[in-house]
Amino acid sequence: MTAATTEIDIPLGAPCWMDLMTSDVEKSVAFYGSLFNWTTQDTPPEFGGYKYFEKDGKAVGGCMLNQAEWNAPDGWSIYLRSDDVRVTAAAAQANGGTVLMEPMDVAENGSFAILQDAGGATISAWQPGTEKGFGVMREDNTPVHFELHTRDYDKTVQFYRAVFGWSPHVMMDTPEFRYTTYSDEDNARAGIMDATGFLSEGVPPHWSVYIGVADVDNTLASAVDLGGSVIAAAENTPYGRLAAAADPTGGVFKLRG
Numbered sequence: 001m002t003a004a005t006t007e008i009d010i011p012l013g014a015p016c017w018m019d020l021m022t023s024d025v026e027k028s029v030a031f032y033g034s035l036f037n038w039t040t041q042d043t044p045p046e047f048g049g050y051k052y053f054e055k056d057g058k059a060v061g062g063c064m065l066n067q068a069e070w071n072a073p074d075g076w077s078i079y080l081r082s083d084d085v086r087v088t089a090a091a092a093q094a095n096g097g098t099v100l101m102e103p104m105d106v107a108e109n110g111s112f113a114i115l116q117d118a119g120g121a122t123i124s125a126w127q128p129g130t131e132k133g134f135g136v137m138r139e140d141n142t143p144v145h146f147e148l149h150t151r152d153y154d155k156t157v158q159f160y161r162a163v164f165g166w167s168p169h170v171m172m173d174t175p176e177f178r179y180t181t182y183s184d185e186d187n188a189r190a191g192i193m194d195a196t197g198f199l200s201e202g203v204p205p206h207w208s209v210y211i212g213v214a215d216v217d218n219t220l221a222s223a224v225d226l227g228g229s230v231i232a233a234a235e236n237t238p239y240g241r242l243a244a245a246a247d248p249t250g251g252v253f254k255l256r257g
């Protein structure tokens with residue numbers, strides 16, 4: 001199949017891809033296209049209508065129709081790079097996780113598995129073939145950070161160390177704020193937050209993506225104008241100005257400026 005440009009160096013265990021499951025592909029494509037100036041690239045029919053989101057011709061994610069039999073809400077799925085998804089799946093089971101979808105090959109593109117980590121969050125593994133993952137990151141209107149909120153912090157940090165080879169860097173460990181990143185501050189890429197104190201009852205542990213933008217407030221207002229909604233109002237933090245929004249079908253994403 002014709003691939004979007006995905007040639008950047010992404011280390012093992014780091015986020016390498018994301019895709020959106022949506023109940024309305026046309027509406028989602030229009031929303032993200034208007035909000036972030038993303039374009040789309042179609043794939044051949046045998047790939048079930050899967051589309052690439054691109055920024056300036058470089059891949060920033062994928063989009064597919066959510067199927068009723070999946071029994072999953074619309075939202076973004078995060079993939080971590082693996083050099084062997086079958087080994088990764090076995091390691092997940094050996095370290096308190098669960099294999100939700102057995103490893104599967106996707107033509108020459110690569111292989112993936114869908115896992116549940118030791119804290120109950122869903123995470124996927126991607127073993128590159130012809131497609132490595134993101135074509136651009138850490139720029140405006142592209143993914144700049146990924147974050148896991150969990151109620152089982154210690155067990156979850158150990159899971160990602162053992163299964164995905166993280167070299168965890170403890171950024172903060174106080175009763176009020178516990179946060180560990182994929183690696184040191186210069187190569188953080190992703191973080192795990194102890195969310196025990198603020199995840200509402202019934203909200204499962206989950207991964208989120210941050211999209212970098214030049215102006216968080218204007219982007220949040222535009223998201224609402226385009227049919228989305230505000231999940232968390234913009235606020236200044238030591239890590240930039242942050243906000244959270246949902247797209248028109250309920251897929252949640254975060255903004256960082």
